Structure formats: structure tokens, C-alpha cells
Amino acid sequence: MSDELIQIETPFAFNEENQREFDELIGRYPIKEAAMLPTLHLAQNQTGYITPAVMKYVAEQLEVSVMKVKDVVTFYPMFFEEPVGDYVIRVCHTLPCALRDCKVVLEHLKEKLGTDIASETNLAKGTTADGKFTLMKVECLASCDVAPVIMVNGDLHKNLTPEKVDELLAKLAS
Amino acid sequence: MVEERRILYEHLDVPDINTFDVFRQYDGYTRFEKAIAEYQPEDIAKMVLDSGLKGRGGAGFSTGEKWSFVPKDIKPCYLCCNADESEPGTFSNRYVLEKNPHLLIEGILICCYAMGIETTYIYIRGEFTLGKKMLDAAIKEAYEQGYLGKDIRGTGLNVDIYSHPGAGAYICGEETGLIESLEGKRGQPRNKPPFPAVEGVFRKPTVVQNVETLCNLPFIIGNGVEWYTQMGPTYADTRFDPPKPDANTGTKLYCISGDVNEPGVYELDLGLTSTELIEVAGGLRGEEVKAVIPGGSSAPILTHYELDTRLDFTSLTLAKSMLGSGGIIVMNETRNIVDCLLNIMKFYAHESCGQCTPCRWGTPWVRDIVQRIADGDGRKDTITRPKFGVAENGRWGDTGETEEIYEDLDLLESVANNIANVDTMTWNTICVFGIAVSWPAVSYMRKFRPEFEATIREGKLVTLPVAEATVPPEENYAYQQRFVPKEFADL
Ligand SMILES: Cc1cc2nc3c(=O)[nH]c(=O)nc-3n(C[C@H](O)[C@H](O)[C@H](O)COP(=O)(O)O)c2cc1C
Numbered sequence: 001m002s003d004e005l006i007q008i009e010t011p012f013a014f015n016e017e018n019q020r021e022f023d024e025l026i027g028r029y030p031i032k033e034a035a036m037l038p039t040l041h042l043a044q045n046q047t048g049y050i051t052p053a054v055m056k057y058v059a060e061q062l063e064v065s066v067m068k069v070k071d072v073v074t075f076y077p078m079f080f081e082e083p084v085g086d087y088v089i090r091v092c093h094t095l096p097c098a099l100r101d102c103k104v105v106l107e108h109l110k111e112k113l114g115t116d117i118a119s120e121t122n123l124a125k126g127t128t129a130d131g132k133f134t135l136m137k138v139e140c141l142a143s144c145d146v147a148p149v150i151m152v153n154g155d156l157h158k159n160l161t162p163e164k165v166d167e168l169l170a171k172l173a174s
Numbered sequence: 175m176v177e178e179r180r181i182l183y184e185h186l187d188v189p190d191i192n193t194f195d196v197f198r199q200y201d202g203y204t205r206f207e208k209a210i211a212e213y214q215p216e217d218i219a220k221m222v223l224d225s226g227l228k229g230r231g232g233a234g235f236s237t238g239e240k241w242s243f244v245p246k247d248i249k250p251c252y253l254c255c256n257a258d259e260s261e262p263g264t265f266s267n268r269y270v271l272e273k274n275p276h277l278l279i280e281g282i283l284i285c286c287y288a289m290g291i292e293t294t295y296i297y298i299r300g301e302f303t304l305g306k307k308m309l310d311a312a313i314k315e316a317y318e319q320g321y322l323g324k325d326i327r328g329t330g331l332n333v334d335i336y337s338h339p340g341a342g343a344y345i346c347g348e349e350t351g352l353i354e355s356l357e358g359k360r361g362q363p364r365n366k367p368p369f370p371a372v373e374g375v376f377r378k379p380t381v382v383q384n385v386e387t388l389c390n391l392p393f394i395i396g397n398g399v400e401w402y403t404q405m406g407p408t409y410a411d412t413r414f415d416p417p418k419p420d421a422n423t424g425t426k427l428y429c430i431s432g433d434v435n436e437p438g439v440y441e442l443d444l445g446l447t448s449t450e451l452i453e454v455a456g457g458l459r460g461e462e463v464k465a466v467i468p469g470g471s472s473a474p475i476l477t478h479y480e481l482d483t484r485l486d487f488t489s490l491t492l493a494k495s496m497l498g499s500g501g502i503i504v505m506n507e508t509r510n511i512v513d514c515l516l517n518i519m520k521f522y523a524h525e526s527c528g529q530c531t532p533c534r535w536g537t538p539w540v541r542d543i544v545q546r547i548a549d550g551d552g553r554k555d556t557i558t559r560p561k562f563g564v565a566e567n568g569r570w571g572d573t574g575e576t577e578e579i580y581e582d583l584d585l586l587e588s589v590a591n592n593i594a595n596v597d598t599m600t601w602n603t604i605c606v607f608g609i610a611v612s613w614p615a616v617s618y619m620r621k622f623r624p625e626f627e628a629t630i631r632e633g634k635l636v637t638l639p640v641a642e643a644t645v646p647p648e649e650n651y652a653y654q655q656r657f658v659p660k661e662f663a664d665l
Pocket residue numbers: 228229230231232233234235237256257258259260261344345346347348349350382383384385387388605606607610
């Protein structure tokens with residue numbers, strides 16, 4: 001992808017705090033490119049999702065081509081290329097959670113939020129109209145002992161039931 | 175009942191054990207100090223080899239042996255700690271990271287001292303937000319206390335530890351996928367050889383070790399090899415002359431989930447049976463065990479006839495399964511095996527990295543076949559085979575026996591075996607993800623064939639009673655091998 005082909009709406013740059021963190025990060029590796037994942041995480045935390053501007057900026061910082069950054073972004077499910085809600089709700093649906101009725105939790109969330117489940121290529125599908133929540137399915141979150149589990153942004157919620165989901169949503173909405 | 179033996183997890187629930195001061199009160203870092211005061215690096219490597227410690231991450235490869243492959247003359251050498259825990263059913267590393275991260279740091283220090291390593295990357299799963307926070311705080315403290323950094327405690331030893339977040343791809347748990355990902359690329363596994371021990375991250379020798387494996391090191395050094403080898407069975411493999419000891423030493427953090435009353439992590443000596451483990455985990459939730467997955471979702475399933483198989487590396491390998499990551503998933507009589515397989519195949523179809531054609535196309539194909547069967551559209555046919563015998567009219571002739579054939583089951587096995595063949599243990603792929611796909615696919619189907627057949631026949635998901643759903647032991651391809659043969663007698 002050459003630079004002219006990328007539509008840059010708003011340019012991106014790290015804020016002061018992230019810049020400091022980035023400077024520290026880059027010293028950890030013998031090659032700059034290795035800082036790719038932590039750098040993308042930093043950027044995504046700042047903007048909410050990875051825009052073309054972010055990719056261009058990261059490519060410049062790490063001295064690699066934009067294509068390489070794009071290549072990485074598309075590979076990893078945790079990087080979003082579209083806007084997501086303020087709260088990203090990840091519902092685990094792998095076997096141990098399935099054995100503990102994660103379907104009930106998922107259906108309940110769908111009904112309560114009035115949205116479908118996002119797919120990796122269509123995040124808007126799982127995002128509520130007010131832009132508050134994005135609902136998605138994920139694979140085993142390594143918490144099968146407290147199944148069924150969901151993650152809301154960085155926080156894990158265990159042993160869920162529809163009632164607990166209601167409580168949680170009420171708390172998040174306030 | 176088998177007793178828990180908490181070693182790695184002994185102080186897990188001590189309040190504030192995640193802080194340096196409290197960890198220190200519980201012998202923290204004294205084993206590392208002992209290592210540098212009393213032993214040469216070679217002695218440590220020898221002790222680890224003699225302890226029989228096997229990797230806890232999945233492959234179960236001898237840790238000491240792996241270290242011996244690392245060339246001594248190429249520097250720098252790196253340590254990558256695999257904290258990508260994403261095998262479904264596994265959750266023991268998470269608790270170490272969240273509650274007792276200093277133990278991992280101590281293990282890493284011992285490994286670094288033994289191998290002359292100065293830089294360690296802890297590749298931590300992207301979803302482990304809390305784990306990373308706790309780990310980073312512990313690393314910071316260890317630097318402040320002079321246990322990390324330059325010239326540690328005046329010994330001239332330099333060790334740096336950095337945590338490196340993943341971003342949600344299961345395949346980055348595979349060691350070469352992890353290395354690629356650490357280098358800032360897609361986590362696509364590399365062809366082996368060269369193995370990481372010779373050429374790993376940044377094209378330098380690299381030791382890749384699971385969190386649990388590294389956490390064993392302080393105890394091997396602290397309490398000695400003799401103490402360590404008392405735990406768990408050591409078999410004597412008499413196929414070698416002289417008989418080669420096959421160690422299954424130490425404790426294992428068994429993660430048990432699914433249909434048990436008290437799912438969780440239980441630290442037990444290696445070598446107990448599934449029945450015993452279920453008892454430890456508060457007993458079965460339900461009436462009857464239908465199946466047990468012994469080592470994370472990649473491991474071939476065990477039927478209720480096979481519950482007396484010991485859950486250790488050797489016994490499970492002989493039973494044509496594996497201990498893998500030690501994630502044990504229990505299913506009771508209400509579970510439908512077709513449905514369970516569908517769930518697992520969706521997982522693998524989603525997680526294939528897409529590099530090799532058999533895996534990229536074969537895995538979704540297997541998933542689609544299972545989906546079709548589960549939806550009630552499984553393909554079957556009735557064929558009439560010519561068979562000569564005494565016909566109804568009393569004369570010699572064609573008795574025209576008809577037979578049901580289940581095309582989709584044959585197709586399922588054929589596609590799976592073409593990704594990786596479970597009988598010959600050969601694979602057509604770069605990494606053993608291929609085996610992780612075909613193992614469950616073929617083992618579920620072969621061992622629970624009656625349930626698959628009934629589902630196809632009836633055109634809807636049919637859950638048979640346990641005894642009917644399972645093929646009898648004499649027809650089970652893995653049953654005969656499952657006992658540790660006499661020549662493997664306890665050493
Ligand atoms: C598909 C696949 C996924 C794996 N996932 C993990 C994992 O999440 N964590 C882990 O420690 N090892 C995992 N492994 C095993 C690693 O490749 C490697 O064997 C292990 O990290 C070596 O460390 P150990 O010897 O201490 O077990 C995986 C292997 C494969 C093939």
C-alpha cells in the first residue's frame with residue numbers, strides 16, 4: 001500500500017504519556033519491529049481502534065512499511081479496524097463455557113442490548129445504536145473453572161447468570 | 175482419596191504474596207540465592223535434567239534435554255516464557271501471574287543463570303489484563319530490590335525481564351508462532367528444524383518454556399533432585415538397553431472444568447487416574463461420566479472405559495492421547511459428543527493461522543461436516559453388497575445383505591487424517607496444530623461412533639445413554655495400548 005492510497009482523515013500521534021511508554025518499549029528489543037504488538041495496543045488504547053492514520057504512524061515509528069503493520073493488524077483478533085462501543089463485551093463460547101450454559105448468557109445479552117453478535121469483519125453489527133456496547137464471541141479466556149465468563153474491556157466477570165448480567169449492565173449504564 | 179500436594183500453589187492464597195516483601199517472608203528468592211551461591215550453571219542444568227522435569231506447556235518434552243541442545247558459543251541467547259495460555263480448558267498459569275508473579279520471576283532467574291541468558295521476554299496473553307498488571311508490578315519491584323537488572327546482588331549477573339502482550343491469537347502459543355509474534359509479525363509458526371533452541375527469536379538460540387515449567391525450578395533447586403523425583407511415577411522403558419528411565423516426576427497443576435462440582439486447579443502428584451481426579455474436584459455433576467478430555471481440547475478423548483488411565487505423560491501417550499496442558503474437561507451423560515466436537519472444531523477453524531493448505535482448508539471442512547451432521551443433514555447411504563449364501567427360498571444364491579454406510583463419517587476421518595494422520599502420526603502441515611485438529615475429530619468419531627451414526631440416522635442430534643454411545647473396548651482403537659506394559663514397570 002503506498003501512502004497516496006491511504007485516506008488519512010485525522011492524523012495520529014501518541015499523546016505525551018504514551019510517547020513516554022513507547023520510548024521505553026522500543027529499548028527492549030534489538031530490532032524496532034519487535035515492538036509492534038505493544039505499540040499497536042498503546043495506539044488502540046488511545047484511539048479506540050486502528051485507523052489508517054494509526055497504521056501509518058506506527059509504520060513510521062517502527063521503520064517498517066505500512067503494509068507490514070496492516071498485515072499484523074488483520075491477523076490478531078484483538079485489534080479493531082472499525083469503531084467499537086465504549087464497553088467491549090467478550091463472551092466466551094468454547095467447550096467448558098458451553099458446558100456451563102454460556103448460550104443462555106449470550107442470548108440474554110443479545111436481547112438486553114438489542115444487538116446482534118459482532119463478527120471480526122463487521123463490528124458494527126454487534127454495536128448498540130448509542131455506541132455504548134459491542135458484543136462479541138471469543139474463544140476460551142482461560143477461566144473455565146468459573147465458567148461461564150465474559151470480559152468487559154479488561155475486566156473478567158465469572159459464574160454468570162442472566163441476573164448477574166442484568167446487575168452488570170445496570171452498573172455499566174449508570 | 176488422593177491428597178492435594180501444593181508446592182507451586184502453596185502460598186498462592188497468602189494475602190499480598192504478589193508483593194516482594196511478603197514473597198520474601200515465604201522463602202522468596204532464597205532458592206535463586208542458593209543457586210548462585212552453591213552451584214555452577216552446569217550443576218543447575220544437570221539437576222534439572224536429573225529431576226526429570228517435563229515441559230508443562232503441551233509437548234511434555236524434557237526440560238533438561240531441551241537446555242542441552244542450546245549451543246554454548248552463540249550469544250546472546252534468549253528465554254521466552256510462554257504465558258499465552260489459550261488451550262481451551264487450561265487456566266493454571268493465569269493464577270500464577272495474577273497472584274504469585276514473583277515465583278515466576280525467581281524461576282526465570284534460575285533458568286537465566288543456568289543458561290547464561292540476559293534477556294527474557296514473557297509473552298503474555300493479550301486478554302490477561304490483570305495478570306499483566308500484576309506481573310509488571312512484580313517485575314518493577316524486582317528491579318527496585320536489585321533482583322533484576324545489572325549486576326544482580328553483586329554477583330555480576332545481568333538479567334532483564336520484559337512482558338510482551340499477545341493479541342488474541344491461539345496459535346501464538348505454539349513456540350515458533352510465539353517467536354514470530356514476538357518479532358512483531360503475524361504469529362505464523364516456522365518450519366522446524368531449526369528448532370528454537372538453535373535458532374529462535376531474532377535468529378538467536380532461544381529457550382521457550384511454559385510458566386508452570388519455570389515455576390518448578392525454585393523447588394528443584396531449593397529441595398533437591400531426590401526430593402523432587404519422589405513425586406510421581408518414573409517408568410523404565412525397556413525398549414532401550416539399558417532401560418531408560420521415563421520420568422513423570424513432580425506435581426502437576428491439573429485444571430479441571432466441565433461437569434464436576436468443584437472445578438478449579440488442583441495440584442497433585444502426576445499419575446493419578448481421571449476417576450480419582452474427579453473425586454478430588456468434588457465429584458461428578460450428573461449421574462455418569464460420559465467422556466473426559468485429558469489434556470486441553472487438542473487431546474484425544476477418553477471414554478468411560480478408559481477412566482483408569484493414569485494422567486501422566488507416559489500413560490496418556492500410550493493410550494494414544496496426551497497430557498498436553500493438563501486441562502481436563504469432564505462430560506456427563508447428558509452431553510452430546512457430536513455437539514462437543516462441533517464446538518471444538520469451530521474453535522480450530524477460527525484459530526488456524528492459514529499458512530498450510532491442509533490446515534487452512536481442511537479444518538473448516540471438518541467443521542462443516544460436523545455442522546452438517548449436527549444439523550441433521552449428515553450423509554448416509556444404504557448399499558447392497560452381494561453376498562452368497564442360502565437364500566430365503568432354500569437355494570444357494572445372493573442373499574443381498576444391505577448395509578448402512580455413513581459417508582460423512584468416512585469423509586470426516588479422511589479429511590482429518592489428511593491434515594494430520596492420527597494412526598501414523600505424520601502431518602502435512604508446518605506445525606502440530608494439524609494434529610490438534612485431527613486428534614479430537616478422529617478420536618471423538620471413532621470412540622463415540624454409535625452416537626454419530628444415530629444422529630445421522632435420525633436426522634437430528636441424538637444423545638444416547640453412555641453405554642450405547644460408546645464403542646465397546648474391544649472395538650476401541652486406543653484401548654488395548656492404554657496400560658503401561660509390564661516392561662514399563664515402575665522403576
Ligand atoms: C497449537 C499449539 C498451541 C500451544 N499453546 C501453548 C500455550 O498456550 N501455552 C504453552 O505454554 N504452550 C503451548 N504450546 C506448546 C509450545 O509449543 C511449547 O511446546 C511450550 O511452550 C514449551 O514449553 P515447555 O517445554 O515448558 O512446555 C502450544 C503448542 C501448539 C502446537
